[in-house]
Amino acid sequence: MSAQPVNILLIEDDDVDAEGVERAFRKNKIANPLFHARDGIEALEMLRGENGHEKLIPPYLFLVDINMPRMNGIEFLREVRADKDLRRTVAFVLTTSKRQEDKMSAYDFNIAGYLLKSKAGNDFMKMIGMLDQYWKIVEFPNE
Amino acid sequence: MTSGSKAFGLLGASMANAPSFPYAFFYAIIFACFTPFLLMGMGIEFTIKSPVIGLDDFPIGTDAAQSNILPRSVLTNHTLHVLLEWSSVIIAFMAMILAFSHYAINRDLTVPVIGLMFFSCGLMDGFHTLVSMRLLTSSADVSDLITFTWTLARTFYVIVLIIGAMLCLRFKKLRHISGRRLVGLYVIVLSLVAYALLSYILKTPELPQTQFPDAFIVRPYDLIPLILFVVAAPLLALLYRAIPNYVTASLLITLIPNIVLETHMVFGSSALFDGHFNVAHGLKVISYFVPFIGLTLESIHSSRERVIAEAKLENVITSATYGLVSLSSNGQIIDFNSAAGRIFGYSADEVVGLNVRTIIPELYQDAPEVHLKGRDYFTLDKITQNLREAEGQRKDGERFPLEAAFSVMELQGRKTYSGIIRDISRQKSNQERFDRLITDLKLSNDDLEKFAYIASHDLKSPLRAIDNLSLWLAEDLGDRLDDKSRGHLEQLRSRVKRMERLLNSLLEFSRAGQNIDAKNVVNGRELAEEIVGLLNVPDGFDIVFSPALEEIEIPKMPLEQVFHNLISNALKHHDQESGVIRVDVRDSGEFYEFSVSDDGPGIDALYHKRIFEMFQTLRRRDEVEGSGMGLALVKKIVQRVGGRIRIESTEGNGATFIFTWPKKL
Numbered sequence: 001m002s003a004q005p006v007n008i009l010l011i012e013d014d015d016v017d018a019e020g021v022e023r024a025f026r027k028n029k030i031a032n033p034l035f036h037a038r039d040g041i042e043a044l045e046m047l048r049g050e051n052g053h054e055k056l057i058p059p060y061l062f063l064v065d066i067n068m069p070r071m072n073g074i075e076f077l078r079e080v081r082a083d084k085d086l087r088r089t090v091a092f093v094l095t096t097s098k099r100q101e102d103k104m105s106a107y108d109f110n111i112a113g114y115l116l117k118s119k120a121g122n123d124f125m126k127m128i129g130m131l132d133q134y135w136k137i138v139e140f141p142n143e
Numbered sequence: 144m145t146s147g148s149k150a151f152g153l154l155g156a157s158m159a160n161a162p163s164f165p166y167a168f169f170y171a172i173i174f175a176c177f178t179p180f181l182l183m184g185m186g187i188e189f190t191i192k193s194p195v196i197g198l199d200d201f202p203i204g205t206d207a208a209q210s211n212i213l214p215r216s217v218l219t220n221h222t223l224h225v226l227l228e229w230s231s232v233i234i235a236f237m238a239m240i241l242a243f244s245h246y247a248i249n250r251d252l253t254v255p256v257i258g259l260m261f262f263s264c265g266l267m268d269g270f271h272t273l274v275s276m277r278l279l280t281s282s283a284d285v286s287d288l289i290t291f292t293w294t295l296a297r298t299f300y301v302i303v304l305i306i307g308a309m310l311c312l313r314f315k316k317l318r319h320i321s322g323r324r325l326v327g328l329y330v331i332v333l334s335l336v337a338y339a340l341l342s343y344i345l346k347t348p349e350l351p352q353t354q355f356p357d358a359f360i361v362r363p364y365d366l367i368p369l370i371l372f373v374v375a376a377p378l379l380a381l382l383y384r385a386i387p388n389y390v391t392a393s394l395l396i397t398l399i400p401n402i403v404l405e406t407h408m409v410f411g412s413s414a415l416f417d418g419h420f421n422v423a424h425g426l427k428v429i430s431y432f433v434p435f436i437g438l439t440l441e442s443i444h445s446s447r448e449r450v451i452a453e454a455k456l457e458n459v460i461t462s463a464t465y466g467l468v469s470l471s472s473n474g475q476i477i478d479f480n481s482a483a484g485r486i487f488g489y490s491a492d493e494v495v496g497l498n499v500r501t502i503i504p505e506l507y508q509d510a511p512e513v514h515l516k517g518r519d520y521f522t523l524d525k526i527t528q529n530l531r532e533a534e535g536q537r538k539d540g541e542r543f544p545l546e547a548a549f550s551v552m553e554l555q556g557r558k559t560y561s562g563i564i565r566d567i568s569r570q571k572s573n574q575e576r577f578d579r580l581i582t583d584l585k586l587s588n589d590d591l592e593k594f595a596y597i598a599s600h601d602l603k604s605p606l607r608a609i610d611n612l613s614l615w616l617a618e619d620l621g622d623r624l625d626d627k628s629r630g631h632l633e634q635l636r637s638r639v640k641r642m643e644r645l646l647n648s649l650l651e652f653s654r655a656g657q658n659i660d661a662k663n664v665v666n667g668r669e670l671a672e673e674i675v676g677l678l679n680v681p682d683g684f685d686i687v688f689s690p691a692l693e694e695i696e697i698p699k700m701p702l703e704q705v706f707h708n709l710i711s712n713a714l715k716h717h718d719q720e721s722g723v724i725r726v727d728v729r730d731s732g733e734f735y736e737f738s739v740s741d742d743g744p745g746i747d748a749l750y751h752k753r754i755f756e757m758f759q760t761l762r763r764r765d766e767v768e769g770s771g772m773g774l775a776l777v778k779k780i781v782q783r784v785g786g787r788i789r790i791e792s793t794e795g796n797g798a799t800f801i802f803t804w805p806k807k808l
Contacts, residue, residue, distance in 0.1 A: 014604070016607075016608035016611055017607075017608070017611075019611075019615075020611050023615060096603070096604060117607070
């Protein structure tokens with residue numbers, strides 16, 4: 001059990017999808033701070049405190065979409081896993097892509113789980129609910 | 144094109160038209176042979192009457208003046224004898240010449256064998272004649288010498304005939320080999336034998352008596368040739384059957400005069416120059432004449448055949464649609480048919496004598512330009528392997544693709560190359576066009592599939608957003624909305640759902656048939672179980688698989704998809720609470736014929752075609768949850784594997800979908 005609430009960094013370019021996650025958090029009464037980056041580059045800036053962004057403080061975990069401009073989810077994961085400070089971060093992929101290649105690539109970067117966005121409505125709620133349980137129970141490496 | 148025709152054998156069964164037995168000739172000879180008997184019976188004597196005077200009364204060296212007082216009859220009979228004998232000899236030699244001339248053209252070995260028979264017989268008869276003219280003498284009695292040499296000549300003739308016939312039969316297969324040496328050997332042997340016999344005769348002081356005027360068998364030694372002639376009959380008949388032509392027929396026919404004349408001699412001729420004697424000599428002329436006629440007829444026949452064959456060949460060559468070209472061993476064009484002329488644009492005169500490189504430049508581009516007389520540097524051996532594509536050059540310089548098949552032929556020591564040439568420029572361009580079309584088609588197909596995939600995939604994203612937003616609106620505004628607006632929101636959401644379904648179906652359709660997995664073969668029963676497992680079969684419904692399915696082995700995908708769609712369709716459209724869906728299979732040669740039938744509401748014949756089109760449903764979209772793509776999908780998959788699908792149904796009586804599926808994908 002972590003002392004501090006885990007920061008959730010949502011890396012998603014679609015604003016409706018982002019709002020979906022926010023609403024789901026609200027519905028599930030999740031109080032964890034939710035940060036939103038529009039793509040991989042902005043996410044890295046936020047993680048490193050660059051370009052006017054305040055540095056995000058651990059513990060945090062990523063909810064990464066795959067299809068994004070400038071730097072997509074897989075590229076972001078590659079960057080992160082190469083960065084010695086960010087390497088151990090827990091990451092979930094939250095995407096519409098059902099493609100085998102995407103799944104394989106993501107797991108190659110040791111994600112904790114691959115979640116499909118297409119499950120709308122209640123299923124999405126349950127998914128978020130699962131995440132909520134996850135970070136409540138699991139021990140995080142950045143402590 | 145003389146080098147093209149095959150050498151025809153004189154006694155050759157290789158000829159297409161073996162002449163039929165010359166019956167007219169046969170009857171004529173019979174008539175000629177038996178007429179003397181009849182005439183003799185009627186009293187005609189074939190001799191010139193005179194008091195019998197022995198030849199001994201005229202010793203050699205008699206004064207010429209004295210010969211004037213010789214009885215005319217003796218002189219005449221004697222002269223008659225000489226005339227008849229020399230006629231035989233001359234005809235024999237002429238037959239021999241004719242035989243050898245035929246051999247020179249046709250290289251048929253059996254011919255000279257026959258020819259030599261005539262030669263040697265002619266020799267013996269000549270000898271006999273010389274003896275009878277007393278130009279050759281021995282110490283033996285002259286009349287005995289004459290009759291003995293006659294018998295000897297006759298016996299020699301029939302023996303050589305028999306040997307000749309046996310050789311022809313034995314070596315039938317070897318007829319066409321170059322046999323100058325064999326012929327030479329035979330000549331030598333025969334000559335030696337003849338010489339030996341003649342020497343013996345001349346040297347022997349005592350010859351046996353040959354004439355017995357009072358006996359029934361007047362000249363018993365002539366029985367030998369008579370019997371031998373009879374023995375020869377079946378042999379010659381066999382020869383004719385084995386090699387049916389005018390020559391062998393004439394040999395058979397010649398037995399008649401021979402046998403008849405021997406009969407005259409054996410039973411009739413009690414003295415020299417008597418009637419039977421003269422008749423026999425006359426018949427002997429006929430007996431040489433017959434084979435001579437036979438040889439002549441055969442020559443005429445084979446020449447005619449050759450003319451016909453050449454005309455046929457000429458016809459084939461000129462009317463051929465393929466170019467026919469023949470080349471000498473050093474690459475010069477010898478023959479060039481009209482089709483080749485059309486292909487290359489030359490007339491035969493323009494191109495005969497030129498090197499083949501004029502028309503097929505690549506031939507021997509690497510060959511040395513060396514003209515060594517007698518040496519074959521034109522090694523067309525490369526090109527004599529079967530069909531080969533090369534580049535031809537027309538008169539106007541245009542290059543074009545051609546197909547050429549060359550073969551090498553060796554005739555009389557010289558090599559000729561015969562080629563069949565086909566202009567394949569049209570086929571080539573067709574092939575290219577075809578290949579291009581296929582490539583275009585493939586690209587087009589790929590594009591289409593990519594398009595369908597991207598479209599359905601990328602369209603889903605905003606759709607999901609619409610779905611979510613409408614949901615949130617409903618959640619957030621719920622109480623503030625009146626019923627109508629809430630209803631509108633519901634309709635909005637349901638349309639979104641429908642669009643999603645349509646997109647999914649479109650996506651599935653675009654991917655249909657891509658998952659053909661020929662290797663994953665399952666048993667029909669296994670397939671059935673999987674299908675049922677994947678379906679959501681409501682209570683009250685049964686899926687019945689016929690036992691025939693258990694006996695088939697078939698690749699699982701995408702057949703499973705087809706069944707899945709058809710069966711879930713049947714379930715979806717059923718109008719009652721319970722029902723049965725039957726699945727059956729039938730062997731249809733290279734295909735299986737599957738059928739899926741239900742006891743649902745059936746489909747009117749009017750719609751049988753429409754239901755297979757995309758996005759077609761028969762009931763209102765609100766009533767049945769379906770995109771209308773199910774059957775279109777099925778049809779696409781079935782057609783992609785090479786099968787066909789149809790429906791048999793009438794309204795109210797259920798529906799049966801029947802489709803064929805190849806046994807091997």
